[in-house]
Amino acid sequence: xxxxxxxxxxxxxxxxxxxxxxxxxxEWLRSMQLIRExxxxxxxxxxxxxxxxxxxxxxGQEACAVGTIGSVNHDDPVVLAYRDHGHALARxxxxxxxxxxxxxxxxxxxKGKGGSMHMFDKPNWLFGGHGIVGAQTPLGAGLAxxxxxxxxxxxxxxxxxxxxxxxxxxxxxGAFFEALNLAALYSIPVIYIIExxxxxxxxxxxxxxxxxxxxxxxxxxFGIKSVKIDGLDILNVYDQFKPLVDECRDLQRPAFVDFxxxxxxxxxxxxxxxxxxxxxxxxxxxxxxxxxxxGHLMNERDAINEDSWKAMRKEIQEEVREAVQFxxxxxDPDIExxxxxxxxxxxxxxSPTAEYKHGAKNPLL
Amino acid sequence: xxxxxxxxxxxxALQQEMQKDDRVIVLGEDVGPNGxxxxxxxxxxxxxxxxxxxxxxLAESGIIGTAIGMAMNDLRPVPEIQFEGFLGPAYxxxxxxxxxxxxxxxxxxxxxLTIRVPVGGGIHAPELHSDSPEAIYAHSPGIKVVMPTTxxxxxxxxxxxxxxxxxxxxxxxxxVYRSFREEVPEDEYTxxxxxxxxxxxxxxxxxxxxxxxxxxxxxxxDNAPDxxxxxxxxxxxxxxxxxxxxAESVEKTGRCVVVHxxxxxxxxxxxxxxxxxxxxxxxxxxPVQRVTGFDTLMPYYKLENEYLVNAKRxxxxxxxxxxx
Numbered sequence: 001x002x003x004x005x006x007x008x009x010x011x012x013x014x015x016x017x018x019x020x021x022x023x024x025x026x027e028w029l030r031s032m033q034l035i036r037e038x039x040x041x042x043x044x045x046x047x048x049x050x051x052x053x054x055x056x057x058x059x060g061q062e063a064c065a066v067g068t069i070g071s072v073n074h075d076d077p078v079v080l081a082y083r084d085h086g087h088a089l090a091r092x093x094x095x096x097x098x099x100x101x102x103x104x105x106x107x108x109x110x111k112g113k114g115g116s117m118h119m120f121d122k123p124n125w126l127f128g129g130h131g132i133v134g135a136q137t138p139l140g141a142g143l144a145x146x147x148x149x150x151x152x153x154x155x156x157x158x159x160x161x162x163x164x165x166x167x168x169x170x171x172x173x174g175a176f177f178e179a180l181n182l183a184a185l186y187s188i189p190v191i192y193i194i195e196x197x198x199x200x201x202x203x204x205x206x207x208x209x210x211x212x213x214x215x216x217x218x219x220x221x222f223g224i225k226s227v228k229i230d231g232l233d234i235l236n237v238y239d240q241f242k243p244l245v246d247e248c249r250d251l252q253r254p255a256f257v258d259f260x261x262x263x264x265x266x267x268x269x270x271x272x273x274x275x276x277x278x279x280x281x282x283x284x285x286x287x288x289x290x291x292x293x294x295g296h297l298m299n300e301r302d303a304i305n306e307d308s309w310k311a312m313r314k315e316i317q318e319e320v321r322e323a324v325q326f327x328x329x330x331x332d333p334d335i336e337x338x339x340x341x342x343x344x345x346x347x348x349x350x351s352p353t354a355e356y357k358h359g360a361k362n363p364l365l
Numbered sequence: 366x367x368x369x370x371x372x373x374x375x376x377x378a379l380q381q382e383m384q385k386d387d388r389v390i391v392l393g394e395d396v397g398p399n400g401x402x403x404x405x406x407x408x409x410x411x412x413x414x415x416x417x418x419x420x421x422x423l424a425e426s427g428i429i430g431t432a433i434g435m436a437m438n439d440l441r442p443v444p445e446i447q448f449e450g451f452l453g454p455a456y457x458x459x460x461x462x463x464x465x466x467x468x469x470x471x472x473x474x475x476x477x478l479t480i481r482v483p484v485g486g487g488i489h490a491p492e493l494h495s496d497s498p499e500a501i502y503a504h505s506p507g508i509k510v511v512m513p514t515t516x517x518x519x520x521x522x523x524x525x526x527x528x529x530x531x532x533x534x535x536x537x538x539x540x541v542y543r544s545f546r547e548e549v550p551e552d553e554y555t556x557x558x559x560x561x562x563x564x565x566x567x568x569x570x571x572x573x574x575x576x577x578x579x580x581x582x583x584x585x586x587d588n589a590p591d592x593x594x595x596x597x598x599x600x601x602x603x604x605x606x607x608x609x610x611x612a613e614s615v616e617k618t619g620r621c622v623v624v625h626x627x628x629x630x631x632x633x634x635x636x637x638x639x640x641x642x643x644x645x646x647x648x649x650x651x652p653v654q655r656v657t658g659f660d661t662l663m664p665y666y667k668l669e670n671e672y673l674v675n676a677k678r679x680x681x682x683x684x685x686x687x688x689x
Contacts, residue, residue: 079434110469113468114469114470118470120469120474122473128470128474130462131461132461132462135458136462138426138430138431138433139433141427141434142432142433142436142442143434143435143437145434145440146434146435147438149440150439152416153417154387174426174454175426175430178422178430179430181427182424182431341468341471342468343509344472344530
């Protein structure tokens with residue numbers, strides 16, 4: 001790449017991320033800022049009671065979704081936990097569909113049936129957010145197994161690698177240990193990305209997980225290549241994560257990533273956050289991943305200036321405002337939606353309105 | 366036409382579907398060279414190899430969860446769970462993921478998964494190896510539940526289940542595995558999920574049953590007085606069950622006895638009984654009777670026959686319904 005010589009400055013060693021073009025990094029900056037802005041507006045909409053149920057905000061962790069998804073191919077399957085808006089956007093989901101989903105509207109990515117925790121997007125190879133902690137981890141193994149099977153047994157397509165995200169709270173779940181064992185045993189190309197934001201809901205990692213200083217030991221226990229990544233610097237994410245992806249794809253085997261990150265908001269929208277101090281949050285905000293990348297692009301690459309950054313933010317604000325407006329104006333689901341997509345074919349007794357009724361054949365009714 | 370038992374019929378269906386579609390794979394505990402705990406998958410590993418017949422760790426949540434991921438990504442996995450009691454660790458994956466992915470993804474990401482599970486008592490095994498949990502899964506929208514009893518039905522229903530675009534739990538009454546043989550065509554055929562079967566026609570009373578209890582019902586019918594004509598229905602599919610066939614029969618006979626091995630409270634018999642009174646109220650000559658397991662845990666083998674439905678109890682219920 002022509003930029004590699006000019007991009008790295010001073011005495012720093014050449015990095016893999018030096019090869020990334022300015023355009024690509026600007027795209028990542030935009031993607032991270034889009035997530036940040038989207039989540040800000042999501043919180044507002046939630047507080048206005050336009051979003052129902054539960055809502056988990058991704059702000060602070062953007063470099064994880066954007067950096068890791070930016071290191072794989074579009075047709076590599078991705079499966080998520082419930083803090084999933086950021087990944088969905090990073091994967092290319094239209095913010096309108098994402099917001100409308102949370103508003104429970106028909107134009108949402110899942111017709112407004114899944115809500116915040118269940119972002120599915122098949123054209124973008126996104127196999128859903130999942131609301132049960134850790135339960136998506138065997139699904140990740142299965143997605144990757146199928147991908148390998150297609151390539152190896154059915155001679156169809158190329159080598160793929162699946163990304164399966166989970167939080168540090170999920171590492172304590174039994175299903176995850178079963179998934180790690182299966183992935184290692186069958187050499188399944190799935191990368192488990194522990195988005196380690198330090199808290200399992202409101203319980204700090206050292207209070208919820210044994211030997212929490214050394215999570216890598218859990219992957220290594222199964223003979224899985226395990227890597228710790230500082231996830232607040234997206235260039236560093238790429239430097240470390242991209243070679244891992246290449247290796248897993250090439251050798252068709254799993255990996256385990258302890259991805260250090262931090263969430264700025266509470267676990268969910270109803271979290272009083274008594275378990276941490278404002279000072280702690282502020283400390284992490286000083287290492288903000290968006291500011292990090294912006295600084296790099298401004299100072300080391302001269303790829304953006306204050307004016308163009310302002311223009312980008314304005315454009316994103318407008319895009320997200322439009323998404324909220326779209327969600328507001330989108331269609332409320334018809335009562336018929338109660339019984340669509342439960343099975344491929346309608347079954348008796350699914351619907352309060354369709355032809356089957358309890359007692360329909362009772363001549364008294 | 367070959368005369369096969371239930372094990373052989375299921376094995377044949379698996380073999381034929383695997384031959385026909387290389388997306389069909391079998392996985393489970395010892396399903397490979399060992400042929401599974403009841404030898405239902407015997408010979409498949411030799412024929413299809415490691416890639417398609419996969420021995421797994423003893424980890425039901427992992428097995429079903431992985432199979433769901435496979436199915437979401439276009440394979441047609443047929444995992445085996447050794448005993449119905451071992452569905453417990455996989456319950457989360459079945460009910461919270463397999464059953465709901467279609468709905469959550471507006472129909473885009475589906476789970477064509479068939480979970481094969483030996484079910485029920487009568488083989489001198491303790492609880493967890495002799496239970497009948499079909500109603501638990503019938504109560505969960507998004508998943509279908511099938512329980513064939515005869516080899517012919519099992520082959521046709523298993524092929525339907527594997528080809529079904531939605532997840533299916535395929536319960537195999539283990540008491541019947543080797544106790545009954547019948548002619549099973551070599552050629553492929555399917556039996557639609559959701560259709561019950563009239564085993565014998567009658568005008569005076571309807572007996573509805575499924576699973577291994579079918580044979581106790583047949584015995585009870587044999588013992589019934591000659592002047593009583595009883596219609597016997599094998600439900601075959603638990604969810605969605607064939608209420609139309611039941612209603613049609615009860616409207617004709619006016620009397621209904623539901624027989625199942627599972628415990629009584631909130632068993633499928635309660636649902637059928639309720640629907641019969643909703644749909645056939647003015648046709649009923651007697652309250653719907655239930656003959657079921659007791660609301661206790663399945664006992665160990667010394668008391669097994671006390672728990673299981675037998676022809677005598679079915680006969681009593683028939684008598685009471687007729688005398689009402």
